[in-house]
Amino acid sequence: QVQLVDSGGDSVQAGGSLRLSCAASGYTYKFWCMGWFRQAPGKEREGVATIYTGSGTTHYADSVKGRFTISQDNAKNTLYLQINSLKPEDTAMYYCAADYFGDAYCHTRADFGYWGQGTQVTVSS
Numbered sequence: 045q046v047q048l049v050d051s052g053g054d055s056v057q058a059g060g061s062l063r064l065s066c067a068a069s070g071y072t073y074k075f076w077c078m079g080w081f082r083q084a085p086g087k088e089r090e091g092v093a094t095i096y097t098g099s100g101t102t103h104y105a106d107s108v109k110g111r112f113t114i115s116q117d118n119a120k121n122t123l124y125l126q127i128n129s130l131k132p133e134d135t136a137m138y139y140c141a142a143d144y145f146g147d148a149y150c151h152t153r154a155d156f157g158y159w160g161q162g163t164q165v166t167v168s169s
Contacts, residue, residue: 046070046158048140052125053163060130060167066123066140066160077143077150080114080125082136082165091154092138093125096147103151108134130167137162 052064064080079094093104093114102114113126123140141156 046142048142048158048160050138050140050160050163053138053165055166055168056130058131058167058169061126061128062130062165064125064127064138064140064163064165066125068121068123068140068142071142071158075144077145077147077153077156078114078116078123079141079150079156080112080123080138081141081154082134082138084133084136087136089139089154090136094151095123096145096150099147101147101150127165130165132167132169134165135167137164139163 047069049067075098077096080092081089082092083089092108093112095102095114097116111129115124139162140160142158143156145153
């Protein structure tokens, strides 16, 4: 059974950095699509970044390009999201997600079948 466990969220000041982690188990890690989403109170869930683990192809939302980096560690079966230059508007619950979407469709999908429990990021000004 696929399990995703998110961690790394914290309360930080604007301009700071965080690295979120998503430990995955129970699947064939190399050949699937993984992503990070976030949801702020009163707002819709937003896709932040995706990576197709077979090729390493990444995509980012325009709002985070240049500040967020999604990466994978195959040996540890772990997905990461490095967040730099944090802004108050980055405050949200962050979730990792995964599914067996192909490389060409990974960044276009939001209907992932597997989700982490979420990790809270709070940025103060």
